[in-house]
Amino acid sequence: MAGAAVGPGLPVMVRVVLADDQRIVRDGLVTLLGLLPGIDVVGAAADGGAALDLVAEHRPDVLLTDLRMPGVDGVEATERVRAEHPGTAVVVLTTYVDDEAVLPALRAGAAGWLSKDADAEAIGRALHAAAAGQATLDPAVLARLVAAAPVPAAAPPDGLTPREVEVLALIAEGLSNGQIARRLVVSEATVKTHVNHLFAKAGLRDRAQAVHYAYRHGLAGS
Amino acid sequence: MAGAAVGPGLPVMVRVVLADDQRIVRDGLVTLLGLLPGIDVVGAAADGGAALDLVAEHRPDVLLTDLRMPGVDGVEATERVRAEHPGTAVVVLTTYVDDEAVLPALRAGAAGWLSKDADAEAIGRALHAAAAGQATLDPAVLARLVAAAPVPAAAPPDGLTPREVEVLALIAEGLSNGQIARRLVVSEATVKTHVNHLFAKAGLRDRAQAVHYAYRHGLAGS
DNA sequence: CCCGGGCTCCACCCTCGGGCCGACGCCGCC
DNA sequence: GGCGGCGTCGGCCCGAGGGTGGAGCCCGGG
Structure with a gap:
């Protein structure tokens, strides 16, 4: 050869x-x-x-x-x-x-x-x-x-529940609470509850910070 | 060789x-x-x-x-x-x-x-x-x-002015209007003006959408 | 020269978002 | 059975955010 x-x-x-x-x-x-x-x-x-x-x-x-x-x-x-x-x-x-x-x-x-x-x-x-x-x-x-390439951290970092992660992803898409409610087929009050919970857990104040957080943790729907 | x-x-x-x-x-x-x-x-x-x-x-x-x-x-x-x-x-x-x-x-x-x-x-x-x-x-x-790899179109966004891009980047960091104002050493009213302008230009409603937009266009501070 | 655009500021209004409380049914676990 | 977490709702409050209109400054270009 x-x-x-x-x-x-x-x-x-x-x-x-x-x-x-x-x-x-x-x-x-x-x-x-x-x-x-x-x-x-x-x-x-x-x-x-x-x-x-x-x-x-x-x-x-x-x-x-x-x-x-x-x-x-x-x-x-x-x-x-x-x-x-x-x-x-x-x-x-x-x-x-x-x-x-x-x-x-x-x-x-x-x-x-x-x-x-x-x-x-x-x-x-x-x-x-x-x-x-x-x-x-x-x-x-x-x-x-x-x-x-984006961060490997695809893991749900904080003690976020699956539902909360789901809501967070939709927030990251730029959806309003009402839109998220319709998307998930729940009441807007429920969405607000989830939002408040995940904000408290992740130490967020804004939904702007939430989007930032979601992207930096690889939770954005790409 | x-x-x-x-x-x-x-x-x-x-x-x-x-x-x-x-x-x-x-x-x-x-x-x-x-x-x-x-x-x-x-x-x-x-x-x-x-x-x-x-x-x-x-x-x-x-x-x-x-x-x-x-x-x-x-x-x-x-x-x-x-x-x-x-x-x-x-x-x-x-x-x-x-x-x-x-x-x-x-x-x-x-x-x-x-x-x-x-x-x-x-x-x-x-x-x-x-x-x-x-x-x-x-x-x-x-x-x-x-x-x-992100940056599908990192080049030129919309008709955003440099200042507006700057404000957008700070929004993407999760900062409030007040924080942005202090960071840029301008009045909060000015920040709100820039925000409204860039929202109108980019077709955004939320600052959540703005963060989303910033990330998808590679304007986020990495 | 005046015009236009960018940056700066002000005042007003109103919606939505976020904070807080309580409530219920459903789980799994002790 | 009791407890706690999760998901689902409701109501209330209020402040930040977003929309609108107007104003002044500086600069570069027609």
Whole structure:
């Protein structure tokens, strides 16, 4: 065995189109990635529009793209490639890992986020992974993603009864007492009782604080 | 450049300890991964405790572990490995990609999440990536992560002025009009004006709804 | 120059929310 | 049986919250 980029068998070639507006980076990537076994760079574009054309023409396994480009930027290019050519995975290669475009890009369907600090091997590995359906992320990006996810604390923290939690969730939706009453098919007086009880237990004064509390404790209906 | 399992050159070996309570899986992994170039399985454990011992003994580059194990489970093992042996990355290999343990595991420092549907090559690639500091995720897991992240439209809310956004953020903290007034060093009347304005613009009735709105638009103070 | 928008303040009104009390039926537990 | 917690109601009070109208200031743009 041994062979291909990673692993045995026939050297499965991964066909790649890359996009970067900086000529040095572009030429460097073509050269470096071309030296890797299992990587076949079939096109290189200087902007998103040209990248889309190349993808349409060559139907590569992976598009490796920068984000900041003139014209069609990386996020938009990602969206369109994923929509028009589902067989082509997209890997983002950018300078800054802490970019606020992380979420938009991943939401657009990117299957990877690499820093330009990465060496050719790492990029090649990510390209193979993307072609195989795996996603590769820079650790900082992963940390950012994980940090962005809401709190794990799905447990009812204080001594709230199930009914009270239910009422709290509806308060968090912005419903009034009357609306909650109709939703739960009970009297508004009952709702007020529950509200007062859960306020006392959780140390809340407002229903605004209640919404805040609900969100911070993962009780919001997402 | 070039090298290791992915690529030519000197075969940089990645030393791996793996943990899985199912004997078949364990033995299968030892065999299959052992066949891959660049992968050196230096130990295999049937539970988390044994895995921790093996990691302490061999100081591997990567621990490849299942989550559901008797005794010390995968998440706890991940935490302890990351804390006690920062040089050892952890990759989770599990049956279900939609497990609710995704976030806890990644929060604990896991640098990867693979499905047992993955083939040996993919696992080997993820192990190399982990050893190199990259994270590899099953696409379903990445999708789940991205979906879990808030901020569906964190950018520009409605025609809210900066001041109004500021007031809204404080409302989301659960502060009363008076508290907001003192915080912003303005009159309470001013606060009420801002509140009424932003309510009208955003179509809100309650301050409860306002908190809801703020959270759903990423204006909450994290 | 005047106009418009943003920020600041004031006064008034009224509804809803929240605090407090008591009440009843239904459970499970001692 | 008695006790306590939970869920369900009712009534009362009152203050904060929300709605409306008006006013002044400063700034940038037509």
